[in-house]
Amino acid sequence: MPSSDVPSAPEAFAAKRNGGLYFVSGPVDAFFVGGASLLLFAVLWLFHGGERTDTVISTAAALMWVVNWPHFSATSYRLYQGTTGVRSYPLTAFAVPVAVLGLTSMALVSPKILAPAFVHLFMLWSPYHFSGQTVGVSLLYARRAGLPIGTWERRALVTFVYGTFVMQTIRAEGAGQKANFWGVAYDTLGVPEWAVTGVTVLLVLSGIALAVLLTLYARKEKRKIPPIVLLPAVSQYVWFVAGPSRQSFAEFVPFFHSLQYLLIAWAMQMAETARGERLTRSRLFGETLGWWVKNVAGGIALFWATPRLAADAAGVALPFATGVLFAAVQIHHFFVDGVIWKLKNPGVSSPLMTTLGNLLGPRAAEPAE
Amino acid sequence: MRRPGAVVLAATLTAAGAVAADDGPRKAPERVVLETTAGDLVLALYPDVAPHTVEQIEKLVRGGVYDGTHFVRVEPGFVIQLSSAEDRATALSEDQRKLIHKLALEASPTVRHRRYSVSLAHPNEDPNAGETSFSVLTVDAPHLDGQYTVFGEVETGKDVVSLIEHAPADEGKRPLRRIEVTHARVLEPAELATFKPRPGLRPAGSATKITTDGTAPSTAAPKAGAGSSDRGLAGAVGAMTGLGLAAAVFAWRKGATVSAALSLLSALAGFLVCFALLVPETNRTASATAVVIFAAALALFRVMGRFEPGAPKS
Numbered sequence: 309m310p311s312s313d314v315p316s317a318p319e320a321f322a323a324k325r326n327g328g329l330y331f332v333s334g335p336v337d338a339f340f341v342g343g344a345s346l347l348l349f350a351v352l353w354l355f356h357g358g359e360r361t362d363t364v365i366s367t368a369a370a371l372m373w374v375v376n377w378p379h380f381s382a383t384s385y386r387l388y389q390g391t392t393g394v395r396s397y398p399l400t401a402f403a404v405p406v407a408v409l410g411l412t413s414m415a416l417v418s419p420k421i422l423a424p425a426f427v428h429l430f431m432l433w434s435p436y437h438f439s440g441q442t443v444g445v446s447l448l449y450a451r452r453a454g455l456p457i458g459t460w461e462r463r464a465l466v467t468f469v470y471g472t473f474v475m476q477t478i479r480a481e482g483a484g485q486k487a488n489f490w491g492v493a494y495d496t497l498g499v500p501e502w503a504v505t506g507v508t509v510l511l512v513l514s515g516i517a518l519a520v521l522l523t524l525y526a527r528k529e530k531r532k533i534p535p536i537v538l539l540p541a542v543s544q545y546v547w548f549v550a551g552p553s554r555q556s557f558a559e560f561v562p563f564f565h566s567l568q569y570l571l572i573a574w575a576m577q578m579a580e581t582a583r584g585e586r587l588t589r590s591r592l593f594g595e596t597l598g599w600w601v602k603n604v605a606g607g608i609a610l611f612w613a614t615p616r617l618a619a620d621a622a623g624v625a626l627p628f629a630t631g632v633l634f635a636a637v638q639i640h641h642f643f644v645d646g647v648i649w650k651l652k653n654p655g656v657s658s659p660l661m662t663t664l665g666n667l668l669g670p671r672a673a674e675p676a677e
Numbered sequence: 678m679r680r681p682g683a684v685v686l687a688a689t690l691t692a693a694g695a696v697a698a699d700d701g702p703r704k705a706p707e708r709v710v711l712e713t714t715a716g717d718l719v720l721a722l723y724p725d726v727a728p729h730t731v732e733q734i735e736k737l738v739r740g741g742v743y744d745g746t747h748f749v750r751v752e753p754g755f756v757i758q759l760s761s762a763e764d765r766a767t768a769l770s771e772d773q774r775k776l777i778h779k780l781a782l783e784a785s786p787t788v789r790h791r792r793y794s795v796s797l798a799h800p801n802e803d804p805n806a807g808e809t810s811f812s813v814l815t816v817d818a819p820h821l822d823g824q825y826t827v828f829g830e831v832e833t834g835k836d837v838v839s840l841i842e843h844a845p846a847d848e849g850k851r852p853l854r855r856i857e858v859t860h861a862r863v864l865e866p867a868e869l870a871t872f873k874p875r876p877g878l879r880p881a882g883s884a885t886k887i888t889t890d891g892t893a894p895s896t897a898a899p900k901a902g903a904g905s906s907d908r909g910l911a912g913a914v915g916a917m918t919g920l921g922l923a924a925a926v927f928a929w930r931k932g933a934t935v936s937a938a939l940s941l942l943s944a945l946a947g948f949l950v951c952f953a954l955l956v957p958e959t960n961r962t963a964s965a966t967a968v969v970i971f972a973a974a975l976a977l978f979r980v981m982g983r984f985e986p987g988a989p990k991s
């Protein structure tokens with residue numbers, strides 16, 4: 309997940325377009341970074357009552373195995389696949405798993421006090437993490453488009469994107485409520501209504517400010533803002549503000565976040581695999597398939613196997629172990645993701661300027677007839 | 678200290694359990710308590726009207742089948758409906774699944790669908806296929822008489838019914854926020870005198886004004902103190918500190934910025950402990966403290982992104 313922690317105006321302005329605007333192509337990139345979610349939202353809006361039906365649940369569950377879980381695995385795979393990641397981030401590679409394991413163990417032995425807090429912390433961190441990715445992907449496309457993102461544009465974007473999640477989250481954190489994640493029940497924070505009102509106002513103002521700033525820039529520079537730059541933020545708005553009223557849609561939001569991630573992680577993986585050389589189409593396909601299969605297997609290990617191992621080891625019920633371990637794996641993911649995807653690190657940003665065209669062998673090199 | 682209201686309520690419950698009401702069917706001496714995220718609902722059941730249904734529902738409650746179920750339908754001015762047990766938060770165990778079987782319609786010519794009646798749901802095409810889902814009527818609904826089994830009534834928690842009824846819902850009448858039965862249990866006659874149900878807990882963000890039956894909804898919820906597990910917490914903090922130290926030593930050998938990382942890990946552990954202690958308190962009433970905790974969590978997440986700068990890859 310490209311982090312929002314990217315250089316502001318001068319450095320970003322200096323970053324010229326290294327390749328095309330898109331990793332693959334306009335439609336494919338748009339589909340992955342948010343278009344799919346907008347499409348589904350429109351379809352559900354037009355043709356579905358919004359209920360969380362059995363079909364919705366089973367579809368989302370099936371996608372979890374092939375997209376959501378692999379997206380978590382992809383982060384671990386990126387960090388641990390070779391010595392480079394481990395050498396670059398030794399603390400993240402070794403200390404964070406130990407710390408998360410420690411917290412997880414404590415949660416398993418303290419089901420009434422620490423487990424609810426642990427799961428609750430994860431429930432707050434998760435949408436924060438979604439927002440960080442959304443900002444990061446927006447800024448990545450801005451960089452690829454050669455758009456300077458000034459301090460105020462960046463502030464407006466960050467406030468708007470994070471505002472969507474804060475509003476939705478504190479709405480669900482009212483007083484006297486209990487929430488539940490895989491049977492681990494926890495008390496909500498007890499956020500007063502005035503806070504929701506305040507964040508709503510901030511969200512609207514930041515949205516207006518972002519639109520005005522970008523319009524002014526477009527007029528001044530006489531150029532259009534590529535829609536893909538704003539697509540992640542618009543999608544985020546739908547995920548957290550427009551979408552939750554339809555439970556059928558809300559069920560798929562983690563899937564869309566994962567889809568977004570997988571495009572970026574795939575591009576990075578392929579760029580690092582190519583190491584500046586050209587790949588043949590068959591090699592690219594093979595590398596892609598291999599990477600995905602490994603991450604599917606990793607996802608199954610993380611989300612299917614570890615809860616069972618923990619339940620056996622700690623002598624706790626499987627649903628409880630599942631709740632705690634799901635939270636643990638995801639907290640580890642948030643931690644690692646926040647560290648390894650810094651765009652200000654040239655080792656990260658440079659491969660992320662690649663395109664499919666850069667990766668593939670030139671057709672011109674094929675024997676002429 | 679027991680509140681006067683609780684004493685009155687307990688006395689009422691006891692009396693209701695011991696004496697059959699003059700103007701209604703006989704109530705079973707025990708009660709079913711649904712502890713929901715909106716407050717407690719106390720159900721009195723009608724064993725003479727729907728003997729099989731009452732026996733089965735009590736069996737399911739005792740088996741923990743209703744724990745984690747939630748309200749799937751809220752129609753103001755008509756009904757609130759509890760989900761099927763298959764739709765609960767955690768999967769049913771094999772033993773729990775074995776408890777469930779189909780219930781034949783037990784329609785009574787005298788017991789009508791009235792406000793606060795509890796009525797067993799069933800598929801439209803088969804009135805003899807009710808299983809676990811049931812509804813609470815919020816108005817008199819004579820058009821349902823003879824079609825569904827009325828097997829009890831809401832005796833206490835009418836304010837909770839009203840809160841659930843008016844919860845924000847989507848177009849499919851499903852609550853936007855999950856209203857869950859965190860625990861259901863059978864309250865034995867001996868327990869009635871000391872039982873204190875939690876009143877309705879109005880969720881923040883609900884703009885609907887709630888009309889209640891006498892009792893104004895309260896935002897206060899009795900909570901167990903966290904003091905009983907202080908030793909566990911101390912152990913947790915100690916273990917986390919040890920783990921942080923071990924990790925720090927390891928990372929030091931790798932030449933990384935250990936001190937910052939150690940501080941952050943300690944902060945994470947400390948925050949978790951504080952979070953565990955404070956949230957049950959802030960949950961009772963909506964307050965600025967909750968906003969501060971939320972803001973602190975966001976700050977922590979942000980700082981965690983600075984955990985390690987990382988060496989640029991070649």
